[in-house]
Amino acid sequence: MKAVTLIIISLFTLLNIGLAQAKTFNKAVIKTPTVLCEDCQLRLEEYLRREPGISSIKVDYKKKITTITYLTDRNNIEQLKTAISNAGFDADDVAADEDAFKKLPKCCRTGDGKRTVPVKPE
Numbered sequence: 461m462k463a464v465t466l467i468i469i470s471l472f473t474l475l476n477i478g479l480a481q482a483k484t485f486n487k488a489v490i491k492t493p494t495v496l497c498e499d500c501q502l503r504l505e506e507y508l509r510r511e512p513g514i515s516s517i518k519v520d521y522k523k524k525i526t527t528i529t530y531l532t533d534r535n536n537i538e539q540l541k542t543a544i545s546n547a548g549f550d551a552d553d554v555a556a557d558e559d560a561f562k563k564l565p566k567c568c569r570t571g572d573g574k575r576t577v578p579v580k581p582e
Contacts, residue, residue: 484532485515488540494550494561495521500568507547511535526551 495504501519504526508517513534518527528540544551548560548568561569 485529486532486537488528488530488537490526490528490537490541490544490551491524492519492526492544492549492551493524494548494556495519495524495526497521497567499565500549503564503568504544504547504549508540508543511540511543514540 492504495501498521501521504519505517508514508526508528511530513531514528515531516527516529520526526544530540541551541554545554545557546560548556548562548564550556
């Protein structure tokens with residue numbers, strides 16, 4: 461009887477330890493209005509794969525949104541927006557980094573290479 465009780469207590473202890481270490485994921489939907497084509501989509505997805513804690517990325521250039529699932533202890537939504545900006549694209553209220561934007565291929569900028577969305581003052 462003591463052995464059964466000890467086994468049950470051990471199982472509950474191990475279960476609690478396992479649950480305490482469960483990773484927390486969060487899902488962010490970010491407006492990316494300057495993602496114009498499939499080339500932009502692939503470029504942004506490849507860039508975001510380098511970010512820590514990201515488990516999935518879906519860039520929809522037709523709807524102009526990017527959906528990212530990430531570990532909350534490794535990343536946050538502001539860091540994700542900054543990463544999108546550093547890739548050369550606007551992310552919600554964060555304007556694209558100008559140097560990165562200028563390095564994008566012409567198809568990923570608008571016809572004459574000028575921004576389609578005005579830069580928001582900082």
